[in-house]
Amino acid sequence: MDAGTRLAARPLRTRPRRLRHTSALRTIVRETELSPADFIYPLFIVHGENVRDPIPSMPGIHQLSIDRAIEEAQRAATAGIRAVLLFGIPAAKDPVGEENFDDDGIIQRAIRGLKEALPELLVVTDVCLCEYTDHGHCGLLNHENPALPTGYVLNDETLDILARVATSHARAGVDIVAPSGMLDGMVAAIREGLDEDGYDHVPVMSYAVKYASAFYGPFRDAAQGTPKFGDRRTHQMDPANVREALREAALDIEEGADFLMVKPALAYLDVIRRVHDAHPEVPMVAYNVSGEYSMVKAAGERGWLDERSITLENLTAIKRAGADLIITYHALEAAGWLKSR
Numbered sequence: 189m190d191a192g193t194r195l196a197a198r199p200l201r202t203r204p205r206r207l208r209h210t211s212a213l214r215t216i217v218r219e220t221e222l223s224p225a226d227f228i229y230p231l232f233i234v235h236g237e238n239v240r241d242p243i244p245s246m247p248g249i250h251q252l253s254i255d256r257a258i259e260e261a262q263r264a265a266t267a268g269i270r271a272v273l274l275f276g277i278p279a280a281k282d283p284v285g286e287e288n289f290d291d292d293g294i295i296q297r298a299i300r301g302l303k304e305a306l307p308e309l310l311v312v313t314d315v316c317l318c319e320y321t322d323h324g325h326c327g328l329l330n331h332e333n334p335a336l337p338t339g340y341v342l343n344d345e346t347l348d349i350l351a352r353v354a355t356s357h358a359r360a361g362v363d364i365v366a367p368s369g370m371l372d373g374m375v376a377a378i379r380e381g382l383d384e385d386g387y388d389h390v391p392v393m394s395y396a397v398k399y400a401s402a403f404y405g406p407f408r409d410a411a412q413g414t415p416k417f418g419d420r421r422t423h424q425m426d427p428a429n430v431r432e433a434l435r436e437a438a439l440d441i442e443e444g445a446d447f448l449m450v451k452p453a454l455a456y457l458d459v460i461r462r463v464h465d466a467h468p469e470v471p472m473v474a475y476n477v478s479g480e481y482s483m484v485k486a487a488g489e490r491g492w493l494d495e496r497s498i499t500l501e502n503l504t505a506i507k508r509a510g511a512d513l514i515i516t517y518h519a520l521e522a523a524g525w526l527k528s529r
Contacts, residue, residue, distance in 0.1 A: 220508045222500065224268030224523035228312060228473070228515040231257050232410050233298045234277045245406035246478055247485045249517050251277065254294075254301045260520075261306055267523035271310035273366065273515055274298055275410075278320050284328065285320025289352040291359060299360040312393060313357045315350055315367040315378065324414050326369035326423060341423055343371050350374055351381030358387035366449070368395040370423045370436075379444035391446035393473060397433040397459060398451045400424035403479030410478065430459055437463045441470060447513075451475035454502060457509040464510030474511035476503065481517040496525050 207217050232251045234241070239253035252260060261272050276295035278287035287293040295313055302311050318326045323339075327346030330336045346369070354365045365382075367374045375394050382390050400421045408414040425432060437448050448467060450460045453474040464472045484502070488495030499518045506514050516522065 220504055222504050222507055222522075222526060224519075224526060225270050226503075226507060226512070226514055227269050227519035227523065228271040228273050228513055229261075229264045229269050229519035230273045230275065230515060230517060231260060232275050232277065233257055233294055235279050235294055243406070243410045245409045246482055246517060247489065248521070249410065249481075251410065254298050257298060258301055258305045261302055261309055264520055264523070265306055265309050267520060267527070269519055269523055271312055271363075271513075272302070273312045273314065274302075275314050276319060281320060281322040283322060284349065285317045288317060288320040289349065289356045291356055293356070296356055296360040299357060299362050303361045310363045311361070312364040312366050313362050315353050315357070315365050316369045317346065317349065318369075326420060327371060341371075343423075344373070346371055347373055347377035351377045354378040354390075354392075355381050355385045355387065358382055358385065358390045362390065364391045364393050364447070366393040366395065366447075368398065368451075370395060370398045370420075370425070373443070375440045375445045376443035392444060393447035394440045394445040394449060395451055395475075396437045396440040396445060396448045397456075397463060398424050398449070399427045399456065401427060401452050401455070401477070401479075403452045403455070403477045406478035406482045427455075430462060433459050433463060434466050437467055441467060445470070447471045447473050449473040449475060449515075450511075452477040452480060453506045453511070453514070454480050457505060460506065460509040460511055471512045472510050473513045473515065474506045474509070476506060476514055476516035476518070478517065484518075496521075500525060500529075 207213050234251045234253055236253045237255055240256045241251040243249050264272060274295055278294055299311055302309065316326050318324055323329060325341050327341040330340040330342050331338060350367055357365055365378060367378055375392055378392055382388060440448065448463060448470050450456055450463055453476045460474050484495060484498055487493040499522055503514055503516060503522055
């Protein structure tokens, strides 16, 4: 009697495939459930009216005037998405980024417009300098200290600006502020500034673990924040490091962070898991960044991959790795795909 015959004569009692036999079975034993409520949808806000300018390197994503951003946010809310993340493109740039903390700046106006139109939608705002400065870096630059290179991003001198930005957003009615510059002490400075101005209820979603990644290229086109010189390796993390990520996350919690974020997501699923396991008491956010989005879009447009299937697989992997929330440019499309499957 050959092996196949013996196996047929003595059926296996344990057959994992039994639970994969039908779609209904697969659904009821699914360990990781993806939902539109897991997504945060990024929006790029510009001055003007009726502006919906396509971003060539990010098919399907646009720079939006406030009126069109409200329409896009309404579509997101209708699809079950509960939060948007705002990035602003100012009318003019300068060395400090004055519009960043102007109470009548582009993001402050967008916050007020969105909260008036969609009061239940959570509005999260990026808190950084790179989109607003004429040099494109995440902080003030050194021009006076001979001990530091000219153009070096000044850490402590930038913290006051970040606190001013966050409190300005809070005055406009923001729900959550999200500092992204990876500067030492940024969470503490923002938390102190918010508390002193009476906004102790506003949470801080810290970009606690942000790598110096090549996956950000399309975003820099969208936000018009490409550095005019140099790079951001002096403050963003080396992609080779994990222990450093755990240290950064722990420091941000000590400083008052209410959420932790890892960025990018797909190349750093191991980091998401490590940070989540080290700090399970804090909501974990992962940023499915522009390069990750654009690669899938490009392959989908060429017929090399099925965009719907690969996107939902990627987003499920990010959640399975430990993310409670996922910032993704695919949010609106993925929400529709989830409802129709």
